[in-house]
Amino acid sequence: MLGDRIKQGRTAAGLSLRDLAQLVGLSAMAISKFEREQLKPSSETLLRLAKAMNVRVEYFFRQPAIELSEVEFRKHSKLSTKDEEKALADVREQLERWLELEAVIPVSWPKAFLPPGDLVGELATYEDVEVQADRVRATWQLGTGPIRNLMDKMEEEGIKVILTPHDGEKKFDGLVAKANDHTVVVVGKDWPGDRQRFTLAHELGHLVLHGRLAASLDEERACNRFAGAFLAPKSEVLRLLGESRSWLEPQELYLLKRDWGLSMNGWIYRAQDLGVLNRAAARRHWDFFAQQGEGRTWRELEPGEPYPKETPRRFEQLVYRALAEDLIGESKAAELMGMQLSKLRARRRMDAVDAPGCH
Template sequence: MIGERLHRARKASGLSLRALADEVGVSQTTISKYEKGASMPSSAQVLKLAKVLGVKSEFFFRPVKVQLKGVEYRKRSTAPKKLLAQIEADVLNQAERWTSLLSLYPQQPVPEFSLPAGLPELISELDDIEDVVDHVRDTWDLGLGAVPDMIDVLESMGVLVIVTSIDVQGRLDGLAASVNGTPVIVVSEQWPGDRQRFTLAHELGHLILHGRLDESVNEEKACDRFAGAFLLPRKSVQQHLGDRRSRIEPRELYMLKHEFGISMMGAMMRAAQLGIISDAVKSSLFRFFSAKGWRTREPGDAYPAETTYLYRQLVYKALAEDYIGESKAAELMGMSTYSLREERKMGGMDAAAADQ
């Protein structure tokens, strides 16, 4: 088991076989043999490997519990293989922490993902997706307004959302996979919120639409349509923009962006999809956005990034309910027992301390 875990730790660190071999002071072949399980490192070498790779040496000896399956990248990813391997290794490590946390619960604290009942069996055109979204939002009690927290919505439906801190360098648009049967969606903590949210909604689109689309309907386009509609539903667009417009002010799109957490470009696409603006108006807005450089970077404040609280909440809940003790909780959160105790005491967070 040390081989597979060594391989994963090396991928997560972004080091090549040679680079790791040089750091540890052995040959490339030796590292390769360790990874293939053809030979075992001595305990001194295990310590060196752990130090170079930034893991505890126990990491190498834990049994492999999780496997990433059906990995799919949104759009054609331009990320180099090395970066993708690094992201996948980070996802596996985080998924493994999840699995071990959940195994400490007597009853599962998060539901198993299931599709809303009553979805159409065949979707024959993109416009039909509007009804599908209304149905999903209705089933999940989301109403017609903005979704304040996409990560929270997906987590409460049993999707595992992983926020990676690996620097994706703008070359990755999203990743979906499954771990032990649970759907996983990965977003980067470095993306602005509207981009994270669009990716999350797009991947949710795959979960819901896959296998239901007529062969004339492109799945990627369908999921983009799903994402736009999920973040900014038909009725809301009509309420805000009206049924038919001859022009739209960029400031209107900016306000929609900040109310609904969708890019200005995404909001404009919604107006076009729903026939509120003509193709000619859409094209002229596109040209205007391009000329201003807004297609690369939209003007004004960014929409704030989302974060996930669920993992830490579940660690605290397990601690409160006595399923685990302080040292296990600290281990699960990757902190020292001392730091955990300070956190538990809400150290430095009293109202009196905040006044000073």
């Protein structure tokens, strides 16, 4: 078991045998032997291994509890097997910490995700998908306005959101999986916020559309439609853009993006899907976007400030709550958040208060 954990920790940290060997001053062969349990690391070596992997020593002795099943990478994912392994190892490791935390503190949200009960049974058209998105919004009491923190909202509804830095140079496109009884959605940690949000909403689409789509509908396309409709509902799009337009100003799209966390390209799709732009008008926008920008066109890299990344707050907030209620000690809290004890103490004193959300 110790060997498996060393390997899992190494993979989750994105280190090769050689990388890790270099960091701890041993040979790759020695590390390989630890992993195959042909050699037992000394406690001093374990400390160094833990430091290199950015985990606490306790990590090596924790029983792995996560079984990931029904893993569905988005179909066009071009992740290599190696990158996929790294991403999954990281997801498992983060989930273990979540489950450990939930075991000590009673959470106020459901532990399993259940799709809203009044969803449409069979969806025959992409317009029906819009209705489905509106229903989820209504059940989640989101109104029709912009969704401020989609990650926190999804977690409140029983979906675990995991951020991973292992996206194989941005080739990874998000995934939804079952882990024990939990529903897990994974997105890239370093993506701009609008991409994170669209992917989260797309994966939510899989959760509420799967098995309900008529055979004539393509699930990926339906999930994209769902994501757009969920982030910017039809009624609001028509109110903000008007019923019929021939041209949308880039600055107009940019302001909408800032407000709604849906990309400028996403807004053009919305306008096209809802008939605000006809086919020819939408084409003019795509052509224009494909001609703008230096190096990368506006289709690939939109102008202006990127939309800020989302930062999930629930996990850390729960750790501090557990600390406050003496349900866990400081070293357990540091372990759960994957940070040094000294850093945790500084945070508790409210000095060195840096950006939250980096567990």
